[in-house]
Amino acid sequence: MNSFANPVLRGFNPDPSILRVGRDFYIATSTFEWFPGVQIHHSRDLVHWRLASRPLSRASQLDMRGNPDSCGVWAPDLTYADGRFWLVYTDVKRYGLTTVNGAHGASMRDFHNYLVVAPNIDGPWSDPVHLNSSGFDPALFHDDDGRCWLLNMLWDHRPDRGRFGGIVLQEIDKETLRLKGERRLIYRGTERGFTEGPHLYKRDGWYHLLVAEGGTGWNHAVVMARSRSIGGPYETHPDGAVLTAAGRQEGAITRAGHGDLVELEDGSPWLAYLCGRPLPGLARCPLGRETAIQPMRWDEDGWLRSVTPGAQPDPNPPLPSLPPCPWPEQPWDGQFAPGPLPDDLQWLRSPDSGRLWSLDARPHWLRLYGRESIKSHFEQALVARRFQHFRFTASTCIDFDPAHFQQNAGLVCYYNSTKFYYLHLTRDTGGRELRIMSAIPGTGAHDSLVASELPAGPIELCAEVDHQWLRFGWRAKGADAWEWAPQRLDVSVLSDEVSLPGYPNFTGAFVAMACQDLSGAGRHADFAWFRYDARDDAPDQSGSATEMRAVESR
Template sequence: MIRNPVLPGFNPDPSFCRVGEDYYIATSTFEWYPGVQIHHSRDLVNWTLVSRPLNRPDLLDMRGNPDSCGIWAPCLSHDGDRFWLVYTDVKRLDGNFKDAPNYITSCKTIDGEWSERHYVNSSGFDPSLFHDDDGRKWFVNMRWNHRKKGMNPTHPAFDGILLQEWSEADGLIGDVVQIYPGTERGLTEAPHLFKRDGWYYLTTAEGGTGYEHAVTMARSRDIAGPYETHPALHVISTKGSDGPIQRTGHGQYVETHWGAFYHSFLMGRPIPGPDGKGQFCPLGRETGLEEVVWRDGWLWLADGGMCPRVDVPSPVDVRPEPPAPVRRKFGGSLPPEFQWLRTPEPDRIFRTDPDCLALIGRESIGSWFEQSLVARRQEHFVYTVETDVDFAPTTYQQAAGLTTYYNRHKFHAALVSHEPGIGRCLVVMSCPGDWPAGRLTWPCDPVPLPDGQVELRVTVDHASQQFWWRQGGDWRPLGPSLDASVISDEGGQGEHASFTGAFVGMVAFDLTGQGLEARFGHFDYVPD
């Protein structure tokens, strides 16, 4: 079986690509560095992270990018010679403008040194690159209308899908053609082109990335259109359903080397909120796969309807790998599952010593510029993380410890700090939602802490979490049980204002400018 999600935790906007018998999925990383995650599989069942290509300043610098900006919806393709990656670095989220420069880079190998980026345009986001049979390359993207007077009557800011020829030597060439306005579902974005049996097929995402999301399909005999829409409008959509998979849309089609057909899709798995009220997706937007079939020149889900399945039959006799603890003792290099925020200069915020990960205290946990926070994705509804920290603060402006983190407005943190009249102590600091104005709360009084290394733990169980600590002896709770639903897309302003996912990791800040270091020896992530 292919078990959905195939990429659990924050892995949205999956671009799906086959090269021979190798399969790749590239997903959005937003403000997390390095940019773009690329996973590899040979069976569509088990996937391995093999590359984060946007890993140097001339490819990506997101210092100052707001939360949920940065890398939106990459497109990974192969033209028979090289891999090509198209990506957007969104610089603004609120207001009428998006400020979304689009770039293209390429590489002979998926994990090699990617080329210097080519700037393409800033007319919209979610671009893709289509390689036609005659060798010509076509750039496709949605157009953003800051006047909000566009061609789609439902959401006029989403001003249809544009097509223009592109070459590596000359950039965009020829006329810009508006090839598709979208359906009444609106919010038409994420265009991908492919060709089959003389037809050009266009798939888009519609309905926004919440519970009305969908994959829409259209086709034309001419790449420039006109395009007719699928007789059912959408190929994938869970709108109005009550299954465990929700928020489905934004994916790409692939023909396998064994003759079957699959489509990737973005998805969410909502669970009940605190006290069973409401619902939230703590794992953010994840990646799923569903088998599709051709009928009368159109794609349809193999099992019928529009709702993808949790378990999808696969002709490959491989079982999904069961969840397993990931125990890391730091030393040498940063483990592959970890990322940091925004900056292309990681040596300013951390280093990997032979026996530890040293975080260098910089700006606050709420900074958009230089923040010492190294974390990994939450991939399970129930998990435990343990770490240890050696840190000697002399003021409350210095702190380091363990955090569950979504963005600067949504986090909980158990920190070693210093309070007047107390000295070195443990504090719990929370920012429970986007409003009011990202204000902090302190759920418990400071706990005096003797000198030396301290172990920290967090246990997360669906909608609740608990911090713990010890210095030898048994684990002791630190503060009360906290609301884990804060650390989700739906926390605060809701799923259309937050596009990433829950992380758990290590953080340090030093507002005195001294760069006080916090040394972490290990990090264990244990799913239940």
């Protein structure tokens, strides 16, 4: 029987919202602090996907300077109605608990929910309309009577209320795109707790509410409830979760939850959901939360159920009954040209990219302007791509002449401002040198010298990742052999599962080019190319950064 390999969107691509318009399928995923905001991928067979749009690309739509790690854009929801695409999303401005004398007090967080619309998936996308700030994970439901409704989870900051207050519903005025009427609490969730990620569907006179529960770690789950009335009351699915890998910290697909349904033209339901792939023998997922998809079924009692036994996620689902539609392979060759950044790359937080990087200042080079520190939440010159494989080599060629120790540039394996390994070129009193700066939860920050008195001119740098381990190398431009740093670094810490207490961790690892100038002079570094070469033991399942190939099971 023919099958394909999950996940279909590899590397950090969480919280999928899936949509079908005719024969075209779209998945929108969260981008958190990475700019531009929201990734929308496009497919015609549910197997092969390509990046179609990053809609939040202007300062008027999104400015995340100052947003803490793992805040920013959460859980976008993509729908289509009245001849246009609708996208709602949360911009999280604060995350954390208030602690008094060691006890948790009010959990004050700031979530702002917005709506943008566009005539086409690649835009132009409108400026945002603020909807509310009562919680996160907004989603739209377009009813068959023409009315439009907003759902979101309700945040309860009071210390004795459990924070996750249930799912609320409120109508949207389709002319003004603003809320009207009063919000209604329609579902409090189950004993799993952490009820979030709502989506609503209508089938055979029933309103079916899908939510994520159990937290976004090992006990994550997709749960459903239904009602004859949109306002409830909602009856919870008799089987409990309709998809979960609860408690399982090993296996091909774990952490399954936060799903969304789509129906093929023949009416068959498929569920897109987030998942994690732990390193073999180690309960850590440096590739982040990824997106998988698998078939479901509607049973005679009107409830949705998984095709797999025990509501388990399927690492190799059967191919859908759709004509295969692979996209032409157009992998980026790692060279830089004038214009926008290649689709593989994003940067942190700031909509003012001109202060961070340029592809025009030096033709066929990427210029990074040294800004704030590698730990900054405001203005970092850091351009990155996702980890998408357990084994890969990333390399670049850097031309950088620092004047002193406050000017640094190089290659970094980065999760957030508290977790990274940074091979950087700087200058001490004796000349240019290479150092490795590390930030690891539980062990603090470290800085070690790996090479000194480097010759003038461009230097090539590389990061070689092999499952749990990372090593850095360097060589003069055009040299044959790499010189390797003596340290073997534990790259598995660049995952959600390793964190400082109280810090959110919901993203994934990136490998990046970076430049800092802590003197404020804006010293720049130029990068001639940036390559990412996968070395997975298993057959490569991504022809480009966003494409998957079908494989035959035997």
